[in-house]
Amino acid sequence: MSDIPDRLLLGSGPSPVPRRVLDALAQPTIGHLDPAFVEVMEECAALLRSTFGTQNPVTFPVSATGSGGMQTMVDNLIEPGDRVVVGVAGLFGVRMADALRRRGADVVTVEGEWGRALPVERLVDAAAAGARALFVVHGETSTGACQPLEGLAGAAELLLVDCVTSLGGHSLNIDAVGADAAFAGTQKCLNAPPGLAPFTVRDGIVKDSPSWYFDLAAVVGYWSAEGGRSYHHTAPVNLVYALREALRIVHEEGLEARWARHARAHAALRDALRVLGLERLAPEGEQLNPLLAVRVPDGVDEAAVRTALLLEDGIEIAGALGPLAGKVLRVGVMGEGARPEPQERLVTALARRLGGDERAALDALAAGWSA
Numbered sequence: 483m484s485d486i487p488d489r490l491l492l493g494s495g496p497s498p499v500p501r502r503v504l505d506a507l508a509q510p511t512i513g514h515l516d517p518a519f520v521e522v523m524e525e526c527a528a529l530l531r532s533t534f535g536t537q538n539p540v541t542f543p544v545s546a547t548g549s550g551g552m553q554t555m556v557d558n559l560i561e562p563g564d565r566v567v568v569g570v571a572g573l574f575g576v577r578m579a580d581a582l583r584r585r586g587a588d589v590v591t592v593e594g595e596w597g598r599a600l601p602v603e604r605l606v607d608a609a610a611a612g613a614r615a616l617f618v619v620h621g622e623t624s625t626g627a628c629q630p631l632e633g634l635a636g637a638a639e640l641l642l643v644d645c646v647t648s649l650g651g652h653s654l655n656i657d658a659v660g661a662d663a664a665f666a667g668t669q670k671c672l673n674a675p676p677g678l679a680p681f682t683v684r685d686g687i688v689k690d691s692p693s694w695y696f697d698l699a700a701v702v703g704y705w706s707a708e709g710g711r712s713y714h715h716t717a718p719v720n721l722v723y724a725l726r727e728a729l730r731i732v733h734e735e736g737l738e739a740r741w742a743r744h745a746r747a748h749a750a751l752r753d754a755l756r757v758l759g760l761e762r763l764a765p766e767g768e769q770l771n772p773l774l775a776v777r778v779p780d781g782v783d784e785a786a787v788r789t790a791l792l793l794e795d796g797i798e799i800a801g802a803l804g805p806l807a808g809k810v811l812r813v814g815v816m817g818e819g820a821r822p823e824p825q826e827r828l829v830t831a832l833a834r835r836l837g838g839d840e841r842a843a844l845d846a847l848a849a850g851w852s853a
C-alpha cells in the first residue's frame with residue numbers, strides 16, 4: 483500500500499514519470515561495477531549523446547540533481563580569476579553567477595527582464611572583452627523564456643549551457659550550436675525521477691577540480707572503459723535504470739517529433755489559459771515550450787488557487803520566484819505532461835477555480851491540439 487498521494491505533476495518539475503520508467507527503477511539493484519550494469523551505463527551514455535545532439539565522448543549522468551551538473555561545470559571548466567559572462571534573466575542565471583563567484587571567477591552579468599530572452603548581441607559584446615567563458619540558461623524555468631543559442635559560440639573561449647528544462651522538450655543540438663559543455667536534469671522533459679544530472683563536455687578542456695565529488699577526471703574514470711571503470715562512488719544504479727528507460731522512450735518517439743509535440747502542447751495550453759484570463763509572460767518567439775508562465779489576473783490569490791488544485795484536484799502547478807512571486811503561475815509542459823488528457827484536467831480544474839468559461843477554454847485547447 484502506498485502512502486504517497488496520486489498527483490498530476492504539471493509544475494516546474496518533477497514531471498509525470500511513466501509506469502515503464504517506474505518499473506525500470508524497481509528492477510533489482512545490482513553492483514555498480516557489475517558487467518550487466520556497465521551495459522546499462524553504456525546504453526544510457528549513448529542515448530544521452532543523441533539527446534544532447536553531441537559526439538562528446540564525455541557524456542554521462544552526474545550522480546546528483548541538476549545543481550550537481552552546474553557544480554561539475556563550474557569546478558572543472560572555470561579557474562579562479564577567469565572572466566565569465568553570465569546571462570541573467572531569471573533565477574537560474576542568478577544561481578550560476580553565485581556559483582561562479584564562489585569559485586573565484588571574475589563574473590560579468592548581462593542582466594535582462596525576467597520573462598524575456600537576452601539579445602544575443604548584448605551577450606556577444608560583453609564577452610568580446612576577453613572572456614574565458616559565456617554561460618547562458620537555455621530554458622529559464624523561473625520565467626518560461628528560452629534563450630537562443632545560435633550566434634553565441636566563439637564569443638568567448640567556452641560556451642556553457644544550462645539545459646535542465648529544455649533537454650528532450652525544446653529544440654536543442656549542443657554540437658550544432660557549438661556549446662562546449664552543458665548540464666541538464668532528469669525530472670523535466672525526460673520524465674525520470676530527480677537525482678541525476680545529464681552532463682556533456684568537449685574533450686580537452688577540463689581543468690583540475692577543487693572538489694572531490696565533482697572531479698570530472700575521477701568520475702569519468704568510472705564512467706568510461708578507457709578510465710578502467712575504477713570505483714569513484716557508488717552510482718545510484720536504480721536511477722540509471724530509470725533514466726535509460728526514459729531515454730528509450732524519448733528516442734522511440736524521436737527528438738524532432740517530441741520537440742514538435744511540446745511546441746503544440748504549449749501553444750494549445752496558452753490558448754486555453756488565455757480564455758481564462760491568464761496571459762503568457764514570454765512574448766511570442768521567446769517562449770520555452772516545456773514551461774508556460776502566465777500572469778495572474780488582479781485580485782486572484784494565486785497561492786490559494788495552487789493549494790486548492792493540489793489538495794482538492796490532485797494537480798500540482800508552480801508559483802513564481804523572485805520578482806515574479808505572487809504575480810505569475812508556472813505550468814509544466816514536460817514529456818508526458820505535454821499531452822491533451824493531463825492538460826484537459828488542468829484546464830477544467832483551473833476554469834472552476836477561477837470561475838472562467840470551462841467549455842470555451844477546453845475548445846481552445848482542443849483546437850490547439852488539432853491545429
Ligand SMILES: Cc1ncc(COP(=O)(O)O)c(C=O)c1O
Pocket residue numbers: 494495547548549550574619621622623624644645646647667676677
Ligand atoms: C534551469 C534550471 N537549472 C538548474 C536547476 C537545478 O536543478 P535541481 O533542482 O535538479 O538541482 C533547475 C531546477 O529546476 C532548473 O530549472
